[in-house]
Amino acid sequence: MYTVKEMFYTLQxxxxxxxxxxxxxxxTGCNLWSGLEKHRAEAICSFCDTDFVGTDGVNGGKFKTASELAEAVAKLFPGEKNRFVVCTGGEPLLQLDNELVSALRERNFEVAVESNGTIRPPSGGVDWLCISPKGTAEVVVTHCDELKLVFPQADAMPDRFAGIKAQLRYLTPMADPHAGMDEVIYRNTTTQQTIQYCLDHPQWQLNLQSHKVINIA
Known part of the structure; x- marks a missing residue:
C-alpha cells in the first residue's frame, strides 16, 4: 500500500x-516532523513549508500496488517521451521501494528522488538522487547527484557534509514557512548571507525556488 498526498504535472x-x-x-509522512503545527517547534525539521499530511491533495489517495500507482503517474504526463517523475514528500523513502521504481521505469520514466538523506534509497533504478539534510538528523547517504542544503541551519552547516560525494552542491536560503510574498521573492537578509557564503565557498551554488517566484505548483 502506498499513501500519496498529491500528484501533479508541473515544471521542476x-x-x-x-x-x-x-x-x-x-x-505522505516524514520521519523528521509529524506535519502538524502543534509539533513544529519540537521537530528536527521545524522550517518545512510543505503539507504532506493525509491524502486530500490533487490526485492523492491510497494505492494497493506499485503498478496501480505507476499507472496513475503515467496518466498525468503527456506523451511517451522525456518522462520524468520527482518522488518527494515528506520523506519519500519511507514508502518508495524497488517495486515502485521498477514500475515507473517500465513506463519510461526517469526517476528522481528528493530525500532528507536519513534512509538509503532503493538499490537500483533511481536516476537522480537529491538529498537535503535537516538539523541534527543522521545522514546515512554518502553519495548523491545533488546535495541541497537549506541555509543557515545551526546544526547543519555546509562543512558538516564535506564528506558526502555529490555532483552538485546547492544552498537554499531559509524562509519562514508562514512568510508573505516579500519573503518568497527573497528580499531578506538570509538570502544575502547565502549569496556571500557561496562567494566565499565556490563549491556551493545558490538555489532559488523559482516555482514560488513565478507562482506555479
Missing part, C-alpha cells in the same frame, strides 16, 4: 532540473 522549480516538465509524486 529548483536544483539541477529547474524548468524541466515533471510529475511530482508527493508521499
Amino acid at each position: 522549480g529548483e536544483g539541477a532540473h529547474t524548468g524541466r516538465a515533471a510529475v511530482f509524486l508527493r508521499f
